[in-house]
Amino acid sequence: MKKKQLTLAILAALVYTGGGYGTAFAGHDENLQSYTIDNIVVEAEQTINQFGDTVTEQSYYRTGGDVKVITREEIEKRHYTDLTEAIKRIPGVTFQNPGYRGGEYGYQFYNNGVLINGDSRVVILIDGRRVDNLTSTRINSNSTSGSKSTGVNLDQMIGIESVDKIEVIKGPGASAYGPDATGGVINIITRKGVVEHKGTLDLSTGSWHKHNYSLTLSGSLDDDPTFHYFGTVTRNMSGDTKYVDGETGQTGTLGGSNWKEDAVNIRLDKDLSDEQSIKLWYNYKAGRDGYPISTPRLKYWNQNDWERIIFGAAVGQLDTNRALKGAVDPDDGIWKPARTLTGDTRNPGYANLYALDGKVYNSFSKFKNNDWELKWTFDKDNGMESFVRLYDQNHRYADRDKYVWGDAERAALVQDYRTRFPAGATQAELKQWIRDHLAPFPGGDPAKVQEWLEKTGGSAKEPTSWHEERNRGFQVQYAKSIGKNDVIASLTYDKAKNYDKWRKNNGTLAESHTARDSVIAYVQDKIHITDNWDLTPALRYSYYSGYHSSTAGDDVQGKGNVNFITPALNTEYLFDDTLSMYFGWAKGFRPLRQGDYTSTDGVFYTPLEDERGDSWTLGVRKEFSQHTALAVHYDWTHMGNAIATLPIWNDADGEYQSTAVNAKEDKKSFNITFDHAFDKHFSMSASYTHMQDKWMAKPGWVLDPNWGYQGGSDVNTQINRLRPQNHYALNLSYEKGKIYTGMLMNWYTGCSYTAFTDSQFLVLDWNFNYSFTPDLTGYITVNNLTNEAYQTSYNAWNGVGSSSMPGRSLMVGARYTF
Template sequence: MNFDKKYGAAAAMVMLLSFVSTSYAAFDENLQGYTLDTILVEADATKDKFGNTITEQSYYRTGGDVKVITREEIEKRHYTDLTEAIKRIPGVTFQNPGYRGGEYGYEFYNNGVSINGDTRVIILVDGRRVDNAASTRISSRSTSGSKSTGVNLDQVTNMANVEKIEVIKGPGASVYGADALGGVINIITRKGGNDNVGSIDLATGSWDKHKYALSYSGSAGNDKSWHYFISANRDMSGDTKYKDGYTGTTGTLGGSKWKEDGVNLRIDKDFNEKQSLKIWYNFKQGKDGYPIATPSLRYWNQDDWQRIIFNAAIGQLDENNKLVGGKLSGDAKNPGYHNLYALDGAAYGSFSRFKNNDWDITYTFDKENGMESFVRIYDQNHRYAHRDKYKWNLATADDYKTLFPNGATNEQLQQWISENLAPFPGGDKDILKEWVAKTGGAASEPTSWREEKNRGIQLQYAKSVGVNDIIASITYDKAKNFSKSISNKDNSVTTSHVDRKTIRGYIQDKIHINDKWDITPAIRYSKYSSFETTNAAGRTQGKGDTHEITPVINTQYMFDDTSSMYLGWTRVFRPLRQGDYTTNDGVFKTPLLDEKGDAWTLGIRKDISDKTSLAVHYDWTKMSNAIATLPIWDDSKDEFSNTAVNAKEDKKSFNITADHRFDDHVMLSASYSHMKDEWKAKNGWILDPNWGYQNSSDINVAINSLRPQNHYSLNLSYENRKLYTGLLTNWYTGCSDYAFTNNRFLVLDWNLNYEITKDMTAYVVVTNLTNEAYETSYNSWNGVGSSAMPSRCVMVGMQYKF
């Protein structure tokens, strides 16, 4: 089925849903009323005249496809983390195969998020970027792995601290950065209200998963001008279970247990209607196992284990068990290869640690027409460490050849393997413990770690002048990435660090042409300094000095009280990372250039009736300088060679959403999303016409085959006095057999919320209700199904408010 036909079918499906009846349906769930800066917003005031949901940050936007998850929805659906909350939003996918940890610098072993197929997503807290310009947190290079800004979404803050989550698709809010090509996820924190209230939330469920959360907020002073919010939480889990896509059986992901703690504090002082002070502190830390991959259960047996580990650690045997070939690595050469990673997690207990200490002080000195003028200073201190330990063998290939120069009997081979190679982790546990003990024991505390420090100051001034709402801001940011290790000789700590300074300037003018039409031109300046490295040898200045001016224009128009549209264009600029300068620039030794391009967005909203709403969003990105690893003809080798180059990228995405309220109790939201990428070589280079999936571990290169082609979603909710229940259906189709265990996946999540008394609520949350076997990502080295998502998980909890 071609691209246009898919759009037509999806549009017909959603239009049919739209016309079945009449009701008012907001584009965001639970907008009956919510809090906006301690002010209770009534249902009829939650949206502006164009249909945009109003939030503390909405004055930056002019149109765009924006979804808002409110505090009310978070509490009714009992989301345990940020990725769980945003997965109901059309076009948003994430990689989270059942464990929380990850190895620093490796995207595929960390949680990742994409919007409309693009991982270039900016994460914000209260409108402030939380990435570090010198970080190598999630892949140090743009040429492979994720192109994200290096933020693990689930490690930003705990859910008790979240008032709302804005998800902005595409670069529609350009104030946040010219590199927000995929979109923006803005976490708006909670501010204490006028009344003193507290909450205790306890839950337990599958896999010894537990949740403990406490929060208290309120106001102080005779005029109640002081507001405070404090929360503390602990979340923990035993080893996750997963459903294998090939065998249909459920397995345990050994070594995936985790425990995370968090504390948040926010103090606000309202001096008057226009001036206020905010002091915010965020602490979060965790010790998380990371088993790297979910074992393939079709190879999870004693015989296959011995085949896999012998081929990987020793070499290849002939029919007489004579060593005749070298080692075999990777799933393609050695099927089930990634099962060996079970030694890291299940046997040796490999793990990662992180600790975040963040603070932010903002003084708002003026408020006008919904806009704020403020000065903000902030500081981020993040520490990451991991310990990956494993031991495959005690003997070598030479030892085997010396003992069996002409081959061995099957009995001799089995005996040699049992004495010299790691035992099967799914077998005798005592034998496995004995192996771990004689090879040095389990993973100990890390002796090296990374510390990312980020300090900055931001000044924003906003003013209404006639029909013009003008916002100007400038931010200075100094990022450092420390690498530290403990010496084995004298326990001294050696350290080196990389610095990068950033200046971002921005000015926007939202022009109210008339009551129906706004147009917002903006211009942004971004300046990145060179990467500067300081170590024992001294200070060296590397590459990276770059700057760019990026214009933006957005507009929205209201046809009548029931329909509106938006249109936008932005110039894209994404600077190279440090790793792009320190690695080989390809077989042609051609220096890589910063990513640049143009992005257009177009959307239409329509209230079909007072009960049914329809929204269509389309964006088109043409990158003239996107970075990719592509097979290019190499004259020196007379063959095609994979190399990192600046290529052309043509990306299109399409979302259509219909919201329908049947009555006062039942609401349905239906959506369809489709993304398509085309990559082309530039500068006269010849791209291999037969290229299919080389370097397919880079999801940004072979993206059309390495992610589901189509995403359908149905979100059904029912509310009647004390009872609230919701069912989320995600249906992924068009999945390539090359990258997935099936070409379609149907995943259901369900929750039930019942108010026992005014202050006590009981709830049940079930994720993956039908225990579907599915994946959202693929890695060619580890093979198909190596990132299986968690199986059914049931959580039962109680929330008490006091």
């Protein structure tokens, strides 16, 4: 009740602050009054074209579509500290992160996977260039676990201070960026030096010992105003995050979630003429992040449950029937061990064991990125660029997971317990054995925890093995306006490698690697049929070489060689000055990854095939006045051959077994956005998003009916329970004189108790700015204002509530311009 009263009070205060009605513009994006493109300040009338599309440096690639642009002005006014924080306000965008910075190497569910309208096939770009690596095992090495993520952690790519704008394109509206972007595209446009010398210093501190520091310098040479420079240095760090447990309502601390990251970004631009320029860009980012894997479930966070959980995971359950009958294994003469209890279903509260990783052993992950790009723009025509681009990406990832259940250690524990207590132990004997042999409760006696830590070798040390991902390539693009035709043709060649490196016991360095090359060709013709109608056919050719590995055998070497052509068609029509419509279709194709070929044709000896399908998008925009606008967007993706992880009957084991197979998929989403400016000071943007999936098994598979499948082939019931059914968002902003304040409300409803601790969550983020002088602004930001207990993702292995998001946090800071 207090949370609801507080929410109403804040809303009332924001509405009350409205003043006289002015000449505000109701755009589809916040802070679109002006921003900079190539050192030219673009005013409100020019930030959108006649169809209502937001214009950016690279918007000429797209025709229509549901596109949101986050501007530099919005980033600074809202004080977003990373890309995730900025993008999460976009309707239809969700993240698969449980609320902390780091993530265990190689597992998508423990990292910052992004979905657009429920689809993880999302392409991440920096200045229009893809940043994923074809051979990456960063998020997931293969599709045999059903992962289709691009494999990029957004917050590790680039610091937010280096970002000028963020384009979020939903659906197939930008086919230029790849046939595998059925979910959409996130394009990060970097900052370019301005004409005058300018610097900013931004310092903030707040909850959980969180500190942010950034210094930015921008300008041009005094004796050569055509030479621009931009540079920034940032450091972000935090202690352990607090969260609210949705099952108990208690506040807990996520041990081991502390992190520290540094970033340096430099961009140099030389304008050779109005049509020609050279750009040199360098980006460095590195960090050390803890990975506690899962938030502890506080209902099981006690001594007795800890002993139950860790005993079940290490030893399992004694098969008393076999023991009483004197049954022994004929091979080795010892008691036959029962199955150990792993996962939340067999061992409720199992996720609490991860506290040993984060809280006790301080396991961690490390990353270091060194990227550069050299781009020569040799012509500009009707806003389109012709250029040659060279690029080089070097990403290094390592982790140190100290707490590991090894087979040998587990077998020794089982044998010791079975030998001592063949018929079972008394409660006192059991407790004593656990305390003698297993890790103590991390929330219990600190002295015992420290004693165990020292006994088992201490905290995690520096990694002795790591992965290095390298991308090198070039891109050539030629664009020309010919009458009513804007034609773009491009060719990209990319060499991707993934190195596994490790130090042997003798100190020497060993390595193996996997390599794959790709050639991508693209041609597009945007036909301006009339002033009110654009039609854009496009064709894309993609070639992927087979995987080449330094260690794989002949049965794997070279597999994966594939080439294909994918067409696309987009159109946009303006009925009058206030009403426009767009439609898009694209053929989708996602090639399999390396791991799909290294496994023996899947669990059921059926080879997985490349994903193929079609994506459609349809939308309407209506401006009722210069203050009020409405946008409706619908996406439909039909994959005739998708990859899904489904529980299928396995005759060999006599049970249902989850495995990745090729299936059919129908994915539909609906977005509606309403923008309104109450006056020249106070504006709002409200949105609603709904997503629905339907998976259908191909002939021959029998699916588990206990999951609610209809007719043995429809997994719709279970899939849609694993996320909120509805997402409502309300974004309010008020600006007058020296004051700017904003409130973002995210309301998730239709949450199934199968996956979430409540049927709905209301999350509020608030910020307040005050300009003491034209050069000095103080600010306060509060995330999760009402300290809501909520989750945005679910992991069945760890159980309901194990992916709790952070609780309330406050940051106070100042930004000084000089």
